[in-house]
Amino acid sequence: MSMRRRRYTDELSAANDGERVCIAGWVHEKRDLGGVFFLILRDFGGLAQVTLHRGDVDKELFARAKRVPRESVVAIEGRVKGEEKAPSGYEIIPERIEVLNESSQILPLDTTDKVGAELDTRLDARFMDLRRERVKHIFIIRSRVLRAIRDFFNERGFMEVNTPKIVSAATEGGTALFPISYFEREAFLNQSPQLYKQMLMASGFDRVYEIGPIFRAEEHDTTKHLNEATSVDIEVAFATEEDVMSILEELVAHVYTQIADYPGLSRLGTGLEEGFDVPKVPFPRITYDEAIELVSESGEQIEWGEDLSASAEHVLGETMGEHYFIIEWPSAIKPFYAQPSPHRSDICTAFDLMHPRLELASGSQRVHSYELLRANIESKGLSADDFEFYLDAFRYGMPPHAGWGLGVERLLMSMLRVDNIREVVLFPRDRRRLVP
RNA sequence: GCCCGGGUGGUGUAGUGGCCUAUCAUUGAGCCCUGUCGAGGCUCGGACUCGGGUUCAAAUCCCGACCUGGGCGCCA
Numbered sequence: 001m002s003m004r005r006r007r008y009t010d011e012l013s014a015a016n017d018g019e020r021v022c023i024a025g026w027v028h029e030k031r032d033l034g035g036v037f038f039l040i041l042r043d044f045g046g047l048a049q050v051t052l053h054r055g056d057v058d059k060e061l062f063a064r065a066k067r068v069p070r071e072s073v074v075a076i077e078g079r080v081k082g083e084e085k086a087p088s089g090y091e092i093i094p095e096r097i098e099v100l101n102e103s104s105q106i107l108p109l110d111t112t113d114k115v116g117a118e119l120d121t122r123l124d125a126r127f128m129d130l131r132r133e134r135v136k137h138i139f140i141i142r143s144r145v146l147r148a149i150r151d152f153f154n155e156r157g158f159m160e161v162n163t164p165k166i167v168s169a170a171t172e173g174g175t176a177l178f179p180i181s182y183f184e185r186e187a188f189l190n191q192s193p194q195l196y197k198q199m200l201m202a203s204g205f206d207r208v209y210e211i212g213p214i215f216r217a218e219e220h221d222t223t224k225h226l227n228e229a230t231s232v233d234i235e236v237a238f239a240t241e242e243d244v245m246s247i248l249e250e251l252v253a254h255v256y257t258q259i260a261d262y263p264g265l266s267r268l269g270t271g272l273e274e275g276f277d278v279p280k281v282p283f284p285r286i287t288y289d290e291a292i293e294l295v296s297e298s299g300e301q302i303e304w305g306e307d308l309s310a311s312a313e314h315v316l317g318e319t320m321g322e323h324y325f326i327i328e329w330p331s332a333i334k335p336f337y338a339q340p341s342p343h344r345s346d347i348c349t350a351f352d353l354m355h356p357r358l359e360l361a362s363g364s365q366r367v368h369s370y371e372l373l374r375a376n377i378e379s380k381g382l383s384a385d386d387f388e389f390y391l392d393a394f395r396y397g398m399p400p401h402a403g404w405g406l407g408v409e410r411l412l413m414s415m416l417r418v419d420n421i422r423e424v425v426l427f428p429r430d431r432r433r434l435v436p
Numbered sequence: 437g438c439c440c441g442g443g444u445g446g447u448g449u450a451g452u453g454g455c456c457u458a459u460c461a462u463u464g465a466g467c468c469c470u471g472u473c474g475a476g477g478c479u480c481g482g483a484c485u486c487g488g489g490u491u492c493a494a495a496u497c498c499c500g501a502c503c504u505g506g507g508c509g510c511c512a
Binding site: 029031032033034035036037038040047049051053054055069070083085086087105106107108109110112113114115116117118119120121175176191192214216218219220221222223224225226229231307309310311352358359360361362405406407409410432 | 437446447448449461462463464465468469470471472473474475476482503504505506507508509510511512
């Protein structure tokens with residue numbers, strides 16, 4: 001059977017009536033009515049009904065079609081017949097059915113969604129879970145989101161870069177790293193491309209972006225954390241935090257715009273049957289001071305200089321209702337590379353992009369002074385010697401610059417209203433899961 | 437790391453000490469049925485996480501282990 005002649009089920013319709021075609025895929029369902037037998041074939045495009053009438057088709061073919069186990073892979077040659085009684089307006093009258101690979105029974109999951117399955121069960125049999133329609137659409141959307149992000153940056157003169165994922169030292173502090181064995185030394189999986197993208201600012205690559213994996217060894221076990229995630233990172237020279245905040249909100253709006261008309265949104269089962277609204281730019285900005293004030297009105301007290309708790313973020317999300325920025329954070333709870341505010345010594349240029357449900361991104365203008373950066377590293381209790389490879393870039397002409405990092409999975413789960421971040425990763429890595 | 441839940445056929449579930457030879461759906465095997473689209477009807481097969489304990493009696497109560505869901509903390 002030639003793959004060149006293979007057609008997708010969604011390319012066909014009643015308009016192809018009479019054409020001889022070849023389709024291939026999985027046996028999604030079988031309905032045996034005695035004298036008439038329906039085999040529902042599934043490929044990447046969708047479903048097609050293959051109809052066999054006893055008497056009209058070869059006896060052997062009829063019997064073999066009934067015997068093929070569900071989820072087996074088959075290639076079918078036959079004629080398209082426009083048929084109002086068929087679910088998609090046409091059916092295939094087969095002349096040949098070739099079983100390319102028979103599926104074992106009983107299946108680990110139901111691909112027809114008649115019976116549910118828990119996430120853990122689904123992830124154990126992820127290859128089969130991904131055959132389910134709603135799950136497939138999540139990853140088609142994910143792919144489209146990544147494409148939209150690349151288009152956005154490429155159109156704006158950004159250069160895509162790749163920085164190392166195996167690194168020598170604790171990068172930013174704050175989070176736990178995965179140690180790995182690197183020949184005779186210890187190394188780590190990178191928690192973020194932060195230091196490397198900043199170093200590129202000193203190279204004159206003044207608008208860079210990277211989409212890549214980040215690794216966090218935190219032993220958290222929640223619906224919004226992963227130990228291996230994907231981040232979109234940018235760094236822009238001669239820019240302030242306001243400049244990169246504009247880029248960020250425009251990016252989010254662009255991504256929403258690109259996905260808003262995707263028909264598969266309605267198949268997700270997450271309440272997006274009517275699609276979604278593209279968030280309006282600019283997003284509201286509230287300062288950290290305003291944020292803790294708002295939270296205190298709801299009864300929860302946050303001391304100035306403390307990070308916002310989960311319940312505080314929830315209160316803010318309720319109040320703000322849509323995407324918003326929290327700006328002017330205390331320097332003490334932001335990383336060493338956040339540039340201090342020009343107006344106040346105890347706050348910095350850092351910002352967080354919040355969705356009502358969770359934090360999506362954080363960024364800042366960066367410290368570009370070697371002396372200040374070195375002092376900041378030391379004052380955070382880190383050793384400046386470990387950062388020599390990074391600090392060197394600041395001694396020979398580092399322009400002012402700003403940037404941010406955005407969690408792809410968080411963007412997706414918030415956009416698609418998915419409850420668990422694992423849903424938007426093909427093979428998620430969490431506290432317990434290392435396979436598949 | 438802390439707190440609170442849960443582990444019953446392949447999958448999803450009912451069952452809070454004896455009515456359990458364990459419910460229902462779906463899946464699987466088989467039979468009937470010539471227009472199904474969650475097809476329908478009939479027959480059959482298939483499970484109490486593991487190890488201790490309490491009791492005349494444990495799926496059910498207790499202890500431990502393992503697995504697992506959620507919340508908090510940390511973090512993006």
